[in-house]
Amino acid sequence: MYFVQALVVVVALLHLGFLILEMFLWTSPVGRKVFGLSKEKAEITKVLAANQGLYNGFLVAGLTWGLLLGAAGVPVLVFFLSCVVVAGIYGAATVSRTIFWVQAAPAIAALVVLGVVSPFSS
Numbered sequence: 001m002y003f004v005q006a007l008v009v010v011v012a013l014l015h016l017g018f019l020i021l022e023m024f025l026w027t028s029p030v031g032r033k034v035f036g037l038s039k040e041k042a043e044i045t046k047v048l049a050a051n052q053g054l055y056n057g058f059l060v061a062g063l064t065w066g067l068l069l070g071a072a073g074v075p076v077l078v079f080f081l082s083c084v085v086v087a088g089i090y091g092a093a094t095v096s097r098t099i100f101w102v103q104a105a106p107a108i109a110a111l112v113v114l115g116v117v118s119p120f121s122s
Helices: 002-023 029-035 039-068 070-094 098-120
Strands: none
Touching: 002 029, 002 039, 002 070, 002 098, 029 039, 039 070, 070 098
16 A cells, blocks of 8 residues: 555645646746746736646645545545546646646556555555
8 A cells, every 4th residue: 555655645746846836936937947938928827827726736635635544545535636637638638748647647557556456455
């Protein structure tokens, strides 16, 4: 179960990073470089980005909650990892294919390992 927990922590940390970038660093040189934005575009879209960041925070909270519940948190982890996968697929289809690899793929890996490990963790 430790391996799946480590994968979930990676997914949660990625989304914590997205939260920081989108809510606090969007208009900074770092945020603009990560997202390929001009200064003007970053300013115009900063409220939308902050909203996205907030949603990433909810994903972090849900994944953390699932981890803290231990074996009883498996359904919570499945739900929030599935949300990450859906968001990653949508982002890949509408914004950049890279989003699939950065966001959806780690969550899919965690779901696969969780599906293999959880039946044996009782």
